[in-house]
Amino acid sequence: MRKAVLFIGSMALLAVALIVTYTRTSAPALPTLDRAQLSARLAEAKGKAVILTFWASWCAPCRLEFPEIVRLRAKYPESELSIEALAVDDTLAAAGAFAASQKANFPVALAGEGLARAWEITALPTLVILDRSGKEAFRNVGLMPPADLAKAVEKALAAK
DSSP: OHHHHHHHHHHHHHHHHHHHHHHHHHSOOOOEEOHHHHHHHHHHTTTSEEEEEEEOTTOHHHHHHHHHHHHHHHHSOTTTEEEEEEEOSOOHHHHHHHHHHTTOOSOEEEEOTTHHHHTTOOSSSEEEEEOTTSOEEEEEESOOOHHHHHHHHHHHHHOO
16 A cells, blocks of 8 residues: 555656646746837837737636637738737746647737736736727727637728
């Protein structure tokens, strides 16, 4: 009985070590963006539509919406659409591992102190779409149906 308990305990420790090692090696290093850094990125994106997605790896609706944003990045060139994924209330390891598992094809960062508050984020996911002039064209709180998300992006891209 004692050998069985020791064996099970050893296997549990090994599993934890493998998970920690996998997370450390597979998660890309994510920057933390503050308000000024995000403002600079948005200034660079003038003339493009912009998707700002505020999300967290532990948020079930966020985990469903994230792949749709990956698909949008694949559909529209960077010259037309800029995407910033900002992880809120998340850890560097968890956010990085989730973004890597989803093959994020756009910048992913941790939202710095006060960034979510500055953008009036009250729940996750929150998606903000800016038109080509940098004005907020659309905001959605909660999971957004893929067809509605595609329409909102199309509308922002059409705005001159």
